[in-house]
Amino acid sequence: MSRIRGRLALVTGASAGIGRACALRLAEDGADLVLWARREDRLGELADDIRARSNVEVSVAAVDVRDRAAVFAEAERSIAAGRVPDMLINNAGLGAGLAPVHEGSLDDWDRMIDTNVKGLLFVTRAILPAMVERGSGHVVNIGSIAGEQVYPSGNVYCASKFAVRAITEGTSIDLLGTPIRVSAVNPGLAETEFSLVRFEGDTERADRVYEGLEPLTAGDVAEAVSFVVNAPPHVNVSALQLLATDQRSVHHIHRED
Numbered sequence: 133m134s135r136i137r138g139r140l141a142l143v144t145g146a147s148a149g150i151g152r153a154c155a156l157r158l159a160e161d162g163a164d165l166v167l168w169a170r171r172e173d174r175l176g177e178l179a180d181d182i183r184a185r186s187n188v189e190v191s192v193a194a195v196d197v198r199d200r201a202a203v204f205a206e207a208e209r210s211i212a213a214g215r216v217p218d219m220l221i222n223n224a225g226l227g228a229g230l231a232p233v234h235e236g237s238l239d240d241w242d243r244m245i246d247t248n249v250k251g252l253l254f255v256t257r258a259i260l261p262a263m264v265e266r267g268s269g270h271v272v273n274i275g276s277i278a279g280e281q282v283y284p285s286g287n288v289y290c291a292s293k294f295a296v297r298a299i300t301e302g303t304s305i306d307l308l309g310t311p312i313r314v315s316a317v318n319p320g321l322a323e324t325e326f327s328l329v330r331f332e333g334d335t336e337r338a339d340r341v342y343e344g345l346e347p348l349t350a351g352d353v354a355e356a357v358s359f360v361v362n363a364p365p366h367v368n369v370s371a372l373q374l375l376a377t378d379q380r381s382v383h384h385i386h387r388e389d
């Protein structure tokens with residue numbers, strides 16, 4: 133049974149990986165969708181695909197979550213049209229580079245902090261007041277096991293995900309006394325375009341991340357998001373950590389030779 137049939141979900145970073153899988157999964161649950169990412173062509177193809185499979189409404193917008201003005205303009209457009217999301221899936225994010233702090237790229241640090249931390253905050257700040265005013269809503273932040281443990285050369289990416297954890301917990305506490313729920317879904321290694329983006333298109337290096345193990349799929353994470361948003365209204369899944377069976381922590385990964 134789906135509790136989100138006919139409800140509206142805004143998914144950021146829906147053009148690939150976990151966000152795309154969430155869009156497909158929530159559509160299967162009968163939710164209408166607003167999909168944001170920078171690559172609008174990909175969003176358009178995904179929307180066509182979803183419309184062909186399910187009887188849900190899908191709209192897309194090219195939004196860079198780092199662009200504060202664009203985020204607020206698009207959110208206001210949607211809210212003014214009476215489309216206040218019932219679920220906000222804050223998923224847009226990336227790792228950029230993997231280097232010790234003393235060799236790190238300042239541009240990579242900017243991209244990660246601007247997207248993973250400030251972007252998530254902008255979207256939340258743009259959408260949440262309308263949820264509070266209406267008296268219902270659910271914010272799901274895609275964090276990471278990297279928001280709980282630090283791995284070598286993960287420094288700034290991990291810091292950005294530690295920040296997501298603090299923002300998730302802070303938002304949840306701030307909304308105590310309202311019916312609005314706030315959840316974190318924290319995956320470990322999931323095979324998406326994440327490593328390809330992190331290593332700037334170096335497919336060999338990206339493939340090595342998942343070598344010898346069976347990682348999570350984007351669909352596995354989307355399944356967890358579906359579970360979280362389908363919980364009964366009096367239940368708030370505050371944090372759900374999801375790891376591949378071959379991974380027990382950021383430091384404990386089993387690989388077959």
Ligand SMILES: NC(=O)c1ccc[n+]([C@@H]2O[C@H](COP(=O)([O-])OP(=O)(O)OC[C@H]3O[C@@H](n4cnc5c(N)ncnc54)[C@H](OP(=O)(O)O)[C@@H]3O)[C@@H](O)[C@H]2O)c1
Nearest residue numbers: 145147148149150170171196197224225276322324325326
């Ligand atoms: N894969 C993993 O192992 C893993 C593990 C734990 C957590 N996560 C988290 O899961 C989330 C999704 O990552 P993924 O693994 O699905 O990676 P992915 O396949 O690279 O997808 C990332 C998505 O984020 C979007 N995005 C990136 N920068 C953006 C921006 N400035 N504005 C709007 N959208 C932006 C991308 O779309 P455009 O490029 O079209 O904008 C894309 O749709 C991230 O927050 C990541 O930190 C991933």
